[in-house]
Amino acid sequence: MVPARRMRRRKMADKKEDEQDTKELKKSDQVIAREEKKNKLAQEGVDLFPHNAEISHQVAEIVKEHSSDSEEDLKKRGVKVKVPGRILFMRRMGRATFFHISDSRDKLQVYIREDRVGENLYHLFSCIDIGDIILVEGGLFKTRTGELTVLAESFTFLAKCLYPLPEKWHGLQDVELRYRKRYLDLIMNPEIKQIFRLRSGIIAGIRNFFDERDYIEVETPMMHAIPGGALARPFKTFHNALGIDLYLRIAPELYLKRLIVGGFEKVYEINRNFRNEGISSEHNPEFTMLEFYEAYCDYNDMMDMTEELICGLCHDLLGKEELTFDGRTISLKRPWKRLKFKEALTQYSGMAPSRFDNKQEIITFASDLTGDKGPLSYGNALDVIFDKFVKQNLDHPTFIMNPPKEISPLAKADRDNPDEAERFELIMGGMEIANAFSELSDPAEQRVRFEQQVEERKKGDEEAHPIDEDYVEALEYGLPPTGGEGIGIDRLVMLFADKKSIREVILFPLLRPK
RNA sequence: GGCCCGUUAGCUCAACUGGUAGAGCAGCGGACUCUUAAUCCGCGGGUUGAAGGUUCGAGUCCUUCACGGGUCACCA
Numbered sequence: 001m002v003p004a005r006r007m008r009r010r011k012m013a014d015k016k017e018d019e020q021d022t023k024e025l026k027k028s029d030q031v032i033a034r035e036e037k038k039n040k041l042a043q044e045g046v047d048l049f050p051h052n053a054e055i056s057h058q059v060a061e062i063v064k065e066h067s068s069d070s071e072e073d074l075k076k077r078g079v080k081v082k083v084p085g086r087i088l089f090m091r092r093m094g095r096a097t098f099f100h101i102s103d104s105r106d107k108l109q110v111y112i113r114e115d116r117v118g119e120n121l122y123h124l125f126s127c128i129d130i131g132d133i134i135l136v137e138g139g140l141f142k143t144r145t146g147e148l149t150v151l152a153e154s155f156t157f158l159a160k161c162l163y164p165l166p167e168k169w170h171g172l173q174d175v176e177l178r179y180r181k182r183y184l185d186l187i188m189n190p191e192i193k194q195i196f197r198l199r200s201g202i203i204a205g206i207r208n209f210f211d212e213r214d215y216i217e218v219e220t221p222m223m224h225a226i227p228g229g230a231l232a233r234p235f236k237t238f239h240n241a242l243g244i245d246l247y248l249r250i251a252p253e254l255y256l257k258r259l260i261v262g263g264f265e266k267v268y269e270i271n272r273n274f275r276n277e278g279i280s281s282e283h284n285p286e287f288t289m290l291e292f293y294e295a296y297c298d299y300n301d302m303m304d305m306t307e308e309l310i311c312g313l314c315h316d317l318l319g320k321e322e323l324t325f326d327g328r329t330i331s332l333k334r335p336w337k338r339l340k341f342k343e344a345l346t347q348y349s350g351m352a353p354s355r356f357d358n359k360q361e362i363i364t365f366a367s368d369l370t371g372d373k374g375p376l377s378y379g380n381a382l383d384v385i386f387d388k389f390v391k392q393n394l395d396h397p398t399f400i401m402n403p404p405k406e407i408s409p410l411a412k413a414d415r416d417n418p419d420e421a422e423r424f425e426l427i428m429g430g431m432e433i434a435n436a437f438s439e440l441s442d443p444a445e446q447r448v449r450f451e452q453q454v455e456e457r458k459k460g461d462e463e464a465h466p467i468d469e470d471y472v473e474a475l476e477y478g479l480p481p482t483g484g485e486g487i488g489i490d491r492l493v494m495l496f497a498d499k500k501s502i503r504e505v506i507l508f509p510l511l512r513p514k
Numbered sequence: 515g516g517c518c519c520g521u522u523a524g525c526u527c528a529a530c531u532g533g534u535a536g537a538g539c540a541g542c543g544g545a546c547u548c549u550u551a552a553u554c555c556g557c558g559g560g561u562u563g564a565a566g567g568u569u570c571g572a573g574u575c576c577u578u579c580a581c582g583g584g585u586c587a588c589c590a
Binding site: 091115171173463 | 526527539542548552558582589590
């Protein structure tokens with residue numbers, strides 16, 4: 001029995017669907033024309049959606065292997081190909097047609113003429129639309145203008161495209177449509193594929209870097225009973241069978257350190273974090289993070305490794321030692337600048353060092369900057385001033401070292417300055433790229449830090465870290481000295497790909513459903 | 515969340531101070547067997563994001579809403 005309430009809800013849902021259906025029934029002349037062709041082909045017994053395709057080459061392979069061959073070479077060798085691709089451009093000239101097919105890397109011209117393929121097949125070809133995916137069989141030659149071309153002997157359909165593609169010259173420009181229908185963006189704007197190839201290359205390069213250093217890659221839970229490891233608001237969900245609230249993880253940190261306790265000396269994880277916060281050109285609610293932890297290290301070692309990792313990636317993927325970002329040049333020449341948090345503050349805010357000793361004045365100053373957002377702690381106030389005055393000025397990679405201990409509840413206190421944390425943030429292109437520390441390993445100290453966070457939470461800081469007793473217990477078994485770091489992969493890709501918006505480096509960024 | 519901008523044909527874009535919504539590509543029909551943003555001739559295609567309002571008359575002005583972009587804030 002379906003409860004009455006649910007019935008009502010279903011009826012409403014049905015109604016909504018009906019409305020959508022009628023909307024979709026309004027087909028453009030373009031769609032009607034394509035469907036008519038599809039039906040005609042089906043009537044003639046053509047399989048428009050076959051189960052497989054017997055191919056000999058990819059488009060890019062042919063272009064790579066034969067672009068520089070001369071017409072005589074091609075004729076002599078008589079290279080035959082069976083190549084699949086999507087049709088993007090077409091020039092019909094009566095009994096002959098030129099068109100281009102493309103794969104993910106390149107495009108290739110095809111020449112089909114009635115006297116080669118026969119009247120029947122050429123007639124079938126008249127039912128082809130731009131956007132269809134076909135398999136072309138034929139031999140290679142060069143046109144009068146020297147373009148490598150397949151002279152078609154035959155072709156078969158691999159998929160019919162039932163909608164018109166965006167405009168061939170301008171591509172798909174509408175930013176919203178590009179994200180919502182990313183497949184169209186990828187079909188029409190080949191340069192977009194380069195961004196995601198680069199992204200894939202960065203991630204592969206990172207894996208290679210850590211694998212070479214005897215790290216193991218691990219996967220830790222993404223559903224947490226206590227969302228920890230960062231200061232951020234989580235997404236909440238519910239597990240039916242267990243009857244408990246769960247949170248999508250805001251960071252893998254606490255689990256990775258449990259693994260160090262367990263005896264893995266070097267671990268890394270590349271995966272998604274979820275933070276229930278605003279969306280901006282630098283923030284997507286789900287984002288990809290690399291976190292790595294190495295026993296018998298501290299944050300100084302992490303800085304060295306970070307330089308090595310990012311410089312290596314840049315060298316391997318871009319073949320240079322600098323990045324171009326938003327019209328600026330970011331030099332990656334080592335060693336990178338290392339600046340104390342407080343030095344950065346005085347240097348960029350223009351405020352005398354002594355003013356930072358007056359905690360109340362700093363808090364008032366920062367509160368004015370944020371507007372009326374409730375009371376700030378001294379540490380948070382310094383952080384506000386840092387974000388406002390310092391961060392945007394740091395283009396070249398800079399390690400901002402030793403922020404206040406009170407905003408770093410998982411980091412060891414600095415060995416010489418008990419109010420500071422042995423922690424750094426790496427800033428590049430005005431963005432925070434990495435965050436690392438000498439991991440706090442003293443369980444008693446960790447409990448005190450958690451308790452301080454609970455106090456902050458009571459005062460209204462929703463991002464303060466909740467206490468995680470199970471994690472403290474893990475520390476009580478002994479965490480060796482450990483350096484740990486998180487690197488925001490999306491932002492790193494932004495820098496490498498010279499994209500100012502994080503949505504340009506995420507295939508399917510979060511958008512409000514239409 | 516504040517402010518600014520945008521939303522017009524399948525796509526890319528026009529439409530002056532309010533006065534019959536246009537072009538290119540794409541589509542359809544025709545010509546065309548080395549074209550490449552092919553060319554030439556002809557044709558069709560619109561709830562101007564939605565709902566109200568002002569006006570004789572609204573794509574254009576006003577209000578509200580939806581979605582997106584930018585920016586600031588929140589936020590790592």
